[in-house]
Amino acid sequence: MRIFGSNLLPWRGRAASDEARRTREAVARVLAMNPGLRYAPHCEERLSRALMTSLEYTDKLVASLPPACAADAHAWSSDPAIRAFFATPDDLARAFSRSEAMRDYFERQADTTEGYAVLGMAMTERHVLGVAQEGGSIRHDVPQTTLCFGDHRVRISSDSEASLRAEIGRRMVDQLALEGVASLATNRRKLVKHSRELLEKRVALLERQGTGMRAVLGVPPVTETDGLARIQAEMKENAQALAKLRVPGKQGERELDGVCDVLSKPSEHIYVKSRSIRVDMMNVVQPEGSQAGRLVEFHFACIPGNPAITRAFVLARFPRCELLRGGLHIDAAMQAI
Structure with missing residues (x-):
């Protein structure tokens, strides 16, 4: 039993390390979508817990797909x-x-x-x-x-x-994060006007860029009048505006609550x-x-x-x-x- 257990520990350690790395990467992608979340207390810790649920769900969903x-x-x-x-x-x-x-x-x-x-x-x-x-x-x-x-x-x-399935899984998690940002933008009663406007523009830019499942399912990311370079420039400008935005403590917590709520209930959204x-x-x-x-x-x-x-x-x-x-x-x- 000792030999079996000792051989199993390195595998468990690698699996836990890989899971932690995936969670960190997912947290970074969520924060890239809405930089303002960084100002909420315990932001990364709370996002990590919610994303673990999302990752478990999307892993099962991707595994259920038939072979290519x-x-x-x-x-x-x-x-x-x-x-x-x-x-x-x-x-x-x-x-x-x-x-x-x-x-x-x-x-x-x-x-x-x-x-x-x-x-x-x-x-x-x-x-x-x-x-x-x-x-x-x-x-x-x-x-x-x-x-x-x-x-x-x-x-x-x-x-x-x-690798294709891994990319689909990442896109699914990105889609959930995008839905979390979108839910904030539509919750007009709880968002200050400037924050809401920035988030609404962020969601529109992310969708035009093809974030999430739109690329997986072949939904066109941009129209003929949209240039990729122009979208990327607007994304950068929008990200800087969101990063500079200082929202009240409770407001920041509300925004984080909204995103974590979506990430914690993935089956309701995708x-x-x-x-x-x-x-x-x-x-x-x-x-x-x-x-x-x-x-x-x-x-x-x-x-x-x-x-x-x-x-x-x-x-x-x-x-x-x-x-x-x-x-x-x-x-x-x-x-x-």
Whole structure:
């Protein structure tokens, strides 16, 4: 028992050290979002306790995601989910090839043959009148529901599934912190006017920059009229203003209470859901009890906000050999992907 215990101690020590490091890094990211929190008593200690709950929750959430699937021409023919996402294999190749994140990754990693990424999509259900066969006859104007996937975007990529999942976890925690800052900005009764205005601008800048789950799910971070350099300059100016802001002691505690409240209740603000739907080759939803078509599981994540955004997503492996080269048009709107 002594030998077993002595061998276990170094592992426990490393695990505790890694957890402490992750918590410190998360605290630093939260304070970067709202520098004014530093003035609240016991700020880092309280944030650490709240973030431990967030990290535990997001770790379980990320671990629950299915393994990354192949995203290539062969998968389009064999994987019913990939087939449902894209009308043709060419559409699949275009979606990944127009991603700046994917192209930059392959440019940096010259020797790698594939890259891991999160593909985010909008999914809509359309109610249409179609054609169906009943017995030996064909009926027209049959009410049907079809699944439509669009706005395919890839904005984060990595060299392994493990590192991709770690990045998703960090983005989830950042999203919770952003929601905490946003909750302060909307609580007009408890914030002094100047502090509220600065926080409202901070939230808007962070969202435009693509902080949190927006990047994971492929929500564009900026519009054509927004320049990244301009946003970064405004972020710096806003951070300096917040850092100089001296709020009353009780006010600072209220702000910290608000952020810690969100971080301590992560399941109320961010979640992933799945739906299993039987569809045919044309993405027509099959009636309950039908054995036609194939059963496909879709995953969705919700981004808090006003309004909240729900996007379908999948972890994917995309091969370098299918990256389109030469002649691919990446217009200004897609630069933000």
